[in-house]
Amino acid sequence: LARIVQLIEEAQASRAPIQVHADTIAGIFVPIVMCLSTLTFCGWALLPQDKSYYQAVMSAISVLVIACPCALGLATPTAVMVGTGVGAQNGVLIKGGAALEAAHHVDTIIFDKTGTITTGRPTLDQVEVIDNRWSQEQLLGWAAAAEMQSEHPLARAVVIEAQARKIDIPSAENFIAEPGVGVRSTVEGKVIAVVRDEIASARIEVDGTVVARLILTDRARPESAAAIAALRSMGCAVGMLTGDRKASALVVASAAGLRSDEVMADQTPESKSAAIAARGASTVMMIGDGINDAGALSAAGIGVAMGSGTALAAASADAILL
Numbered sequence: 001l002a003r004i005v006q007l008i009e010e011a012q013a014s015r016a017p018i019q020v021h022a023d024t025i026a027g028i029f030v031p032i033v034m035c036l037s038t039l040t041f042c043g044w045a046l047l048p049q050d051k052s053y054y055q056a057v058m059s060a061i062s063v064l065v066i067a068c069p070c071a072l073g074l075a076t077p078t079a080v081m082v083g084t085g086v087g088a089q090n091g092v093l094i095k096g097g098a099a100l101e102a103a104h105h106v107d108t109i110i111f112d113k114t115g116t117i118t119t120g121r122p123t124l125d126q127v128e129v130i131d132n133r134w135s136q137e138q139l140l141g142w143a144a145a146a147e148m149q150s151e152h153p154l155a156r157a158v159v160i161e162a163q164a165r166k167i168d169i170p171s172a173e174n175f176i177a178e179p180g181v182g183v184r185s186t187v188e189g190k191v192i193a194v195v196r197d198e199i200a201s202a203r204i205e206v207d208g209t210v211v212a213r214l215i216l217t218d219r220a221r222p223e224s225a226a227a228i229a230a231l232r233s234m235g236c237a238v239g240m241l242t243g244d245r246k247a248s249a250l251v252v253a254s255a256a257g258l259r260s261d262e263v264m265a266d267q268t269p270e271s272k273s274a275a276i277a278a279r280g281a282s283t284v285m286m287i288g289d290g291i292n293d294a295g296a297l298s299a300a301g302i303g304v305a306m307g308s309g310t311a312l313a314a315a316s317a318d319a320i321l322l
Helices: 002-013 017-045 052-066 070-089 097-105 113-117 136-147 153-164 224-233 246-256 269-278 291-299 311-316
Strands: 092-094 108-112 123-129 172-178 182-187 190-195 202-206 209-217 237-241 284-288 302-306 319-321
Touching: 017 052, 017 070, 017 097, 070 092, 070 097, 097 302, 108 113, 108 291, 113 153, 113 237, 113 246, 113 284, 123 136, 123 153, 136 153, 136 172, 136 182, 136 190, 136 202, 136 209, 153 209, 224 237, 224 246, 237 246, 237 269, 269 291, 284 291, 291 302, 291 311, 302 311
Parallel strands: 108 237, 108 284, 284 302, 302 319
Antiparallel strands: 092 319, 123 209, 172 182, 182 190, 190 202, 202 209
């Protein structure tokens, strides 16, 4: 909560790019108004009337009040403060005035799949054992041990399934997470890797040998289809970027109201960033939640992170959906 308060304060104190122009104009306008006020005072003071001095002061003040550029200087920071405040009340944490100003240029919205269009709570449906030297329970326990330190929703699904089956999960060492690829750990003296697969959701490797494949499913959020339809009605193009394989991506896309030509599957973190750049980054809003989305969030004109996502995604984004 303290971090959210700090971000709101920083956003409200930030300067939008248009404010630079307003300040430049005000810097020219203020001396002109001062000169006009002085000339008004002198003009009235020189008149041969009994109350010319009083009238001169009142007229000079009137010129200052009427032509005062305070509104010019205050309009932008006031708009930023109100905009970020109203956004925060509605669960949208906007990090600065620049993002607020750039938002009206956006004409394309690109979504990540897992945890963004979907609920981010996938379930492990099947463990397909390839190497019969180890049982399904043994391999699932090793995979859960390797995934224990990962923040990815698929990793959590593996751990939850192992715990549900009451499988003993051993300790793991030398944990390495490769964004867009998977994780590796040393478990009971063996190098266990759970990485992306061309056929299934992921595969388990033991000392470099593929021993099993994991089939996971994730449902689209109930509100995803309505949100995408609303964006279309606003004239925005929409699309989905995902590191998942094409078949599962199309199932989610269909439920969310996306066409097959709007789906870009089998993406790495690098190719996600390249895809954003290819669409003209300044007019693209990217919405994601994972470590593998951080590059694309930074590359887009506006990056929006899901509040339930990783810390790196939130740090890379211009706004957070709380």
